[in-house]
Amino acid sequence: MVLSISSRRLMKELKEIETKGTPPGIQLLKADDMETWIFLISVLGDETVYKGETFALKLKFEPGYPIDYPQVTFLSDDQYQPPLHPHVYSNGHICASILGSEWSPVLTALSICITIQSMLASCKKKERPPGNDRYVRSAPLNPKLTRWAYEDDTV
């Protein structure tokens, strides 16, 4: 059987992680198959509002990967909760431009983790995005089905 492009690519990414390791604060928790990976993410240092907290980031890869970006959400279960962040909804959905218009097929699972980590690191105030409750009430399961746009509260 010919390996699909997404599997070939993910195997290569996995190999790189195994040989080179992950950056500080990022840890591969689970990569049992070429469909769903889970990374643990924490922000290091004393400057962060997330000191001592660890979050679980779930990446779900579809056959179109890496031309198309994966589904990326923070886990929300008994063990892990999504960070309180102005771009993270309480259901774990994330509003980040690389998971949308700024996605490039050369980006990797690890580069997504690095971007999300720096997004957390630059946060000064822990709060939910405006309109969180309304979004979460009607949000699709797959965050890729959401057309992310800046909140417009003028109307």
Next chain:
Amino acid sequence: MSSDEDANDYFEYEDDGFEDDEMDQEAPVKKDYDVAYNVKTLSQVIDMQKKAIANIQTVLELDASTAAILLRHFGWNSEKLQEQFFNDPSKALTDAGLSPPSSPSAHTSPLLPPTASSSTPPRITRSSKRVATPATTRSRSAVSIQTSFECPVCCIEYPAASLSTKTLALGCGHRFCRDCWVEYVVGKIRTDGESAKIQCMENGCHRIVKGSLIDQLVDPDTSQRYRKLLNEAFVSDTATLRWCPHPGCENVIECSQAPPRMLNQIVPTVTCGCGNELCFGCGFAASHRPVLCKLVKLWQKKCADDSETANWLQANTKECIKCQSTIEKNGGCNHMTCKKCKWEFCWVCMGPWSEHGTAWYQCNRYDEKSGMDARDSQAKSRASLERYLHYFNRWANHELSAKLDADFYKNTEKKMEAMQQSGNLSWIEVQFAKQAVDTVIRARITLKWSYCMAFYLKRNNQTELFEDNQRDLERAVENLGYLLEQNPEPDSISKLRADITNQSAYVQKRHDILMDDTLKGYLERRWEFSVDI
């Protein structure tokens, strides 16, 4: 034919230069608040682009794809493009996502890699020895040393000999395999609907994929889709153009008199070549005069948010307050008579109709003071909801009535045709009813929007006049609606016809007065609103 199509037919009226209905006597008069515009067909729109591209091609001595990308980047503003290009060609090209003029690959086929030559014998790959680096930072230097190439997207290895046929890089030098390019470009076009701004696959690289290359990469169907998206982007990037929003119509309206900054004082209603009206300002698929675009948008959002509350109001049935039997509204008229107990009342306010026929008529006005007094004990939010519902109810009612009027007319029409065939009426005599129904529907749509306007209008000494005009039109419309619901009988038809014709002319007059005064009021800055416009 559906009643929606019917309703659209009724929107043909005189404000523009396109009136060709022989039954309309008035010559079109251009008012201060009207805008001049042209209707363009799709092929004229394509020609507009071709002309602009050809012009830039000649002036700046560039190929068509490059000229097109530059024009798209500069929002099709040829003068601005030329100015910037003469100032600093490199900057203009790079900003637009093109290779600067000095780059050797700028005007050559991107299919040929700068260094790999097909005469180079394929070598055994060395990439297996390369230390793995994260894909984000991996450089494409593998290309410059003549060796096999691993596509950073799919991780497939290509021998050096196949580089020129199986892989390609844009002017920026970021190389990927052809298969990945195809999948990427097709996805951008078919899934994301992108066209003019499809960029290089490399992270952070803004180099644009040219149209000529896209045509080489994709299947004919996708290519056609791409051209269509380019047209759409051209229209949406050009402030003076707007697509006709009516289904099946591919026309484009060109208007230079309604830039966004003017939309706080004009409502640029235009009529497309397909016969339907639209608002050039916001693209609303009908006239929303006399209300400003911004207020329409706010109103629609409000109605959507409050739709649960509003739904029950839109219901077509109400209970008679005297005998509790259910009454269905089956005509546009607000004058209701309970079939069971003969109680006559107003559909809108449920008040006795006897109070509506005369000078005392309070159905268009929400008396804020007495209303507030009556609701003194209730929460403020409840009061504001009730205020909204008051206006919404009237707004929705006129929409419903306009539809019902159209339905009702179909029955009348049949009856009149029968009379015509039996020789009691001539063809021309039958037409008065159609004209009157058109007038009623048009007036109802205007009234409908006047309630949206009233909701946002701040009370000042000018609003009284607005409400008077609104009330006069409303009363005239209800009277005409009532007449139109009378059964035409051969012996009473001439009297009915005279009444309907007179009342119809009166509605027309009241309609024009309301429209004229309200739209002029914007230009004269007479209106103040509770929201920022």
